[in-house]
Amino acid sequence: MTSCFNSGAGWPEPVVRVQAVSDTCGDTIPERYVKPLPERPRLSPASDVGGGRNIPVIDLSMPDVDATSRAVAAACREWGFFQAVNHGVRPELLRGARAAWRGFFKQPAEVRERYANSPSTYEGYGSRLGTAKGGPLDWGDYYFLHLLPSSLKNHEKWPSLPYSLRGTTEEYGEEVLHLCRRVMRLLSSGLGLEAGRLQAAFGGEGGEGACLRINFYPRCPQPELTLGVAGHSDPGGMTMLLVDDHVKGLQVRGPDGQWIIVDPVPDAFIVNIGDQIQVLSNAAYKSVEHRVTVSATEDRLSMAFFYNPRSDLPIAPMAELVGPGRPALYPEMTFDEYRVFIRQRGLAGKAQLESMQKAAATAADGGRRQLVHQLAATEHIISRASWSVSDA
Ligand code: OGA
Ligand code: NI
Numbered sequence: 217m218t219s220c221f222n223s224g225a226g227w228p229e230p231v232v233r234v235q236a237v238s239d240t241c242g243d244t245i246p247e248r249y250v251k252p253l254p255e256r257p258r259l260s261p262a263s264d265v266g267g268g269r270n271i272p273v274i275d276l277s278m279p280d281v282d283a284t285s286r287a288v289a290a291a292c293r294e295w296g297f298f299q300a301v302n303h304g305v306r307p308e309l310l311r312g313a314r315a316a317w318r319g320f321f322k323q324p325a326e327v328r329e330r331y332a333n334s335p336s337t338y339e340g341y342g343s344r345l346g347t348a349k350g351g352p353l354d355w356g357d358y359y360f361l362h363l364l365p366s367s368l369k370n371h372e373k374w375p376s377l378p379y380s381l382r383g384t385t386e387e388y389g390e391e392v393l394h395l396c397r398r399v400m401r402l403l404s405s406g407l408g409l410e411a412g413r414l415q416a417a418f419g420g421e422g423g424e425g426a427c428l429r430i431n432f433y434p435r436c437p438q439p440e441l442t443l444g445v446a447g448h449s450d451p452g453g454m455t456m457l458l459v460d461d462h463v464k465g466l467q468v469r470g471p472d473g474q475w476i477i478v479d480p481v482p483d484a485f486i487v488n489i490g491d492q493i494q495v496l497s498n499a500a501y502k503s504v505e506h507r508v509t510v511s512a513t514e515d516r517l518s519m520a521f522f523y524n525p526r527s528d529l530p531i532a533p534m535a536e537l538v539g540p541g542r543p544a545l546y547p548e549m550t551f552d553e554y555r556v557f558i559r560q561r562g563l564a565g566k567a568q569l570e571s572m573q574k575a576a577a578t579a580a581d582g583g584r585r586q587l588v589h590q591l592a593a594t595e596h597i598i599s600r601a602s603w604s605v606s607d608a
Contacts, residue, residue, distance in 0.1 A: 226334040228349035231342075233328075234357050235321070238434035248353045249442045256441060257467065257509040258475065271295050271468060273481055276398070277302035281405075288399065289406025289501075292489050296504030297468050299484040300399070300456075305391045307483045310458055312380065313388040318517055319378035320359065321432040331375060333360065339373050345558075355510045356433045356444040363389040364426040365526075385428070389521070392456050392485075393426055396523040399454065399487060407497060409536060417496050417534060418453060419526030425452075425551070429520045433465065436510040444508035444516070449566050450490035451558045452524035452551070457486040463516040469505040477509075491554070491569050492525050495546045498533035505566050527552040546572050 237246060272291040278284050291298035320328070333340035335347050338360045344353055359375070362368040374382050397415065404414035418424050433444040444465060459466060459480045466486065470476040478486060494503040510516065525531055532548035549572070558568065 226336055226347070227344075228347055231332070231344065233325070233343055234353075234355055235432070235434045236325070238436060241437065243437045245355070245436060245438045245442060249355050250438075251352065251442055251446065255443070255446065257439075257443060257507070259440060259509055269470060270476060271297040271299060271478060271486075273299045273301060273484070275302050276300050276304065276395075281402075285402040285405040288402040292403065292406070292501040294471055294502075295468070296494075296502035297478075297486065297488045297506070299478075299481050300395075300487050301481055301484045303395055303485055304398075305388075305395060305485070309384070309388055309391060310483055311461075312384045313519060314458065314461070314517060316378055316381040316384045317359070317430045317432075317519065320375045320381060320430075321357070321515075321517070323375075323377055327375075327377060331359070331373070352446070354445050354508075355436050355442045356431050356508070358432065359430045360427065361385075362425075362427045364393070364424055368425075388519075389426065389428065392521045393523070395485070396424075396426070396454060396456060396521070397421060400523075403454075403493070403497075403501065407500060407534075407537065409534070413534070413536075414493070414496065417525065417529075417531070419529050423526040423529075425522075425524035425527055427522050427524070429522065431508070431516075431518045431520065433508065433510045433516040433518075435515055436512060439510045439512050442510065444510045447505045447507040449494075449503040449505050449569065450488060450520075450522065451492070451554060451568065452490040452522040453492040454490055454523045455488045456521040456523065457488065458519040458521075459486060460516045460518060463511055463514045465508045465510065465516050465518070467507050467509060475507070490522070490524075492531050492551060494569065495531055495549075495572075496525075496534050498537040498542065499545050500537065503566075503569065525551050527555075 237249075272287065272295065274284065274287045274291060276284065288298065328341050331340040333342040338345070339362065341357070341359050343357045361374055362370070371382050371386075374385060376382070400415045400418070401411040405411050407414070415421060431444065436442060447469070457466070459478075461480075461482055464477060464480065466478040466480070467475045468478055480486065488506070489501045489503045491503045493501050508518075528550050530548040530550055531554075533544040533546060538544045546569075554568070
């Protein structure tokens with residue numbers, strides 16, 4: 217069993233791999249993975265849950281760029297999510313990347329443990345976010361790595377097995393980066409701004425950050441009691457999610473507050489707005505809460521490419537979107553500062569953005585440092601519906 221544990225630097229207690237729990241727990245999952253009743257998922261088919269509604273599917277190969285931009289903007293205003301088809305990333309590359317990472321999670325535990333991560337950077341093989349001792353755990357392991365800025369990219373921190381992994385991940389990262397830059401232009405035009413404006417707020421092409429989180433959700437004997445990832449919004453700019461080609465699991469909080477099961481289109485990317493674009497767009501685009509359910513019969517793999525602003529740039533609502541009757545809903549904060557409290561406390565529904573918004577309303581000087589301090593000192597975070605931002 218020792219190979220399943222890692223008491224590595226920085227974690228408050230030994231880290232247990234969910235893969236090992238799945239292999240050894242029989243029909244009952246350990247208490248730490250059991251979610252409180254109101255958080256437990258409903259696993260019924262999409263049509264029962266979302267009343268037949270689902271996130272929009274958008275063809276990114278349409279020649280009419282204005283129409284594409286309008287469709288993307290409408291999806292991100294209403295849902296914060298869409299599925300992108302004909303996005304230009306080759307299907308063989310999508311399949312190759314998924315296969316390589318499945319290969320990593322199938323390596324013997326000793327091989328995986330060579331890359332065990334710590335909470336200082338989260339790079340490597342991990343099984344939890346946040347460092348609260350005894351806190352609830354999600355039913356998933358992951359691998360986290362940096363792609364941009366290139367000063368943070370280090371192939372030595374990526375698995376060396378299977379052999380195809382590093383090359384495939386590199387190529388995958390480059391292609392998805394190009395796709396992100398295209399979608400940024402569509403999002404910017406969709407706000408009535410010049411196409412390069414949003415990208416400029418991110419630090420320009422070459423200034424952005426990008427990282428990859430590969431999630432592996434092992435089979436779970438009691439999927440109705442737990443979650444692969446509890447409800448959260450993505451803290452960064454925008455996420456390009458590649459999901460498993462045959463196992464469903466992603467649920468999105470729909471505009472009416474109901475959880476909707478996403479029915480993935482094969483080889484599509486599921487694109488979603490993160491907190492930084494919600495802030496830059498002054499809440500025109502929504503960073504919507506989502507969560508992951510797990511399966512009793514099958515493992516599931518997903519790859520989340522996080523596209524972020526340059527981490528030391530102040531991020532605040534863009535000046536063009538603020539004016540009389542349209543106050544800035546958030547104070548200025550760098551992504552580095554924002555990440556401090558995500559890393560301490562893990563992901564937590566929409567609580568971070570909500571507390572930022574409250575702080576903007578109450579802090580007379582709007583001082584960032586004071587705000588970060590205030591947020592880090594908040595003890596209890598409650599996962600809540602995502603629509604409070606637009607309701608406010
Ligand atoms: C994430 C995430 C969804 C999934 O990694 O932030 O939301 O389907 N993943 O794995
Ligand atoms: Ni997410």
